[in-house]
Amino acid sequence: MNQSDQIASCDNPxxxxxxxxxxxxxxxxxxxxxxxxxxxxxxxxxxxDIHYWVPGVQARYRKDDAKFSVGRMAFxxxxxxxxxxxxxxxxQPSAWAEDPPTRxxxxxxxxEVEKTENPAEWTVHSLILSNRHRTEDDEMEIKARRxxxxxxxxDGSLKLARRKVILQQTVLQSKNINTFL
Numbered sequence: 001m002n003q004s005d006q007i008a009s010c011d012n013p014x015x016x017x018x019x020x021x022x023x024x025x026x027x028x029x030x031x032x033x034x035x036x037x038x039x040x041x042x043x044x045x046x047x048x049d050i051h052y053w054v055p056g057v058q059a060r061y062r063k064d065d066a067k068f069s070v071g072r073m074a075f076x077x078x079x080x081x082x083x084x085x086x087x088x089x090x091x092q093p094s095a096w097a098e099d100p101p102t103r104x105x106x107x108x109x110x111x112e113v114e115k116t117e118n119p120a121e122w123t124v125h126s127l128i129l130s131n132r133h134r135t136e137d138d139e140m141e142i143k144a145r146r147x148x149x150x151x152x153x154x155d156g157s158l159k160l161a162r163r164k165v166i167l168q169q170t171v172l173q174s175k176n177i178n179t180f181l
Contacts, residue, residue: 015113015114015122020111023111023122023150026045026150026158027124027126027148030108030160031105034179034180035104037101037104039087040087043080043087045158046083046160047080047153047159048080049079049080050079050080050161050162050163051078051162052076052078052079052083053078053164053165054075054076054077054144054165054167055072055073055077055166056073056074057166057168057169058072075177076165090178098178101134102132102133102178103132103133104130104131104132105130106128106129106130107128107129109126109127109129110125110126111124111125111126112124113125118151120151121149121150121152122149122150122151123147123148124146124150125147126145126148127145128142128143128144128145128165129141129142129143130142130144130179142167142177142179143169144165144167144181145165145166145168146164146166147166148161148162148163149161149162163181
């Protein structure tokens with residue numbers, strides 16, 4: 001058995017390990033771009049039809065099947081144009097919430113990739129820890145589960161087409177949520 005066969009035998013039968021590693025690197029790069037406030041480069045990772053959704057979380061009874069729906073409150077429910085507006089606004093000198101700038105780090109883990117019906121798209125599950133520091137003593141952690149749809153573009157690059165972020169907190173203890181998750 002050659003090395004390629006050994007690698008292939010170790011991967012998830014649904015997704016080749018090479019693809020899993022490529023998608024992991026894509027998510028890690030995204031986190032690094034967000035941490036470095038390289039928002040224009042981050043926008044290039046997004047598909048033209050991106051839907052970026054962070055619904056509000058409510059403490060609901062188990063019997064309530066409708067835990068999240070488009071009709072309920074969302075912190076973000078954005079398409080590409082609105083994400084571009086948010087990025088442009090963050091760059092303005094009048095963005096008081098970012099002066100002094102927030103220091104971010106995004107930790108991404110528990111990445112799992114599943115095939116979809118489209119051979120050029122994958123459902124990607126992950127966990128995110130976003131740690132934000134402002135001034136000397138303003139710190140906030142946001143913990144969330146993410147479900148992404150990652151798509152291979154015609155040029156071969158990966159693009160983020162959908163993102164659903166399920167926050168673990170029902171009440172955010174922050175003055176703002178001026179971050180991308």
